[in-house]
Amino acid sequence: MPLLHIALRSGKPETYRQAIFDSLYRAMRETFSVPEDDQFMAMTxxxxxxxxxxxxxxxxxxxxxxxxxxxxxxxTRTLEQKKALFRRIAELLGERPGIRPEDVFVSLVEVEKENWSLGNGLAQYA
Known part of the structure; x- marks a missing residue:
């Protein structure tokens, strides 16, 4: 259940921003085995x-x-999965919306499974 925060300079069109969302979701599905519809992302x-x-x-x-x-x-991910995620994010953002690999900065913050509440005041993974 990854939660993504994306930050960029203002002025990009909506199609550009939506392509970032789509590419990040695809990279997580392919490398982190994120389930379908597990999309929790915010952009500033x-x-x-x-x-x-x-x-x-x-x-x-x-x-x-x-x-x-x-x-x-x-x-819960291995070092190889993390490396694959970083590589795939850079590849996919390069394809769409066309971001240079040098301009893709990724930070992974890992937490214990019991540190999530996905709604209703419950600790779904605890």
Whole structure:
């Protein structure tokens, strides 16, 4: 049950933003075995003054098209699954909506399964 927060510079059209949602969902389905309809994502857009990044940190040449993707997920995936997810996200975002791999920044936050309530005040995974 991943929860995704996506942040990018404002000004991209709706089709671009929807392509990000679609590509991220597909990458999670393919690499993390996320069930169908398990889509919980929010996107925030930021003016240039409110969006800062290192343009060359760790030798990666980033541009103003940088997209931050923070994924909160159960701590049940292997290192190989995580690497596959990062690789597939960059591939799919490159295909649609056309984001350079250098501009795909992903952070995975892992939590214990009992730390979720998916509605009704219940701990569904506990």
């Amino acid at each position: 857009e930021h003016e240039a003054a409110n969006f800062r990044y290192g343009t060359s940190y760790l030798g990666v040449a980033r541009s103003d098209d940088l997209v931050f993707v923070q994924i909160t997920a159960n701590n």
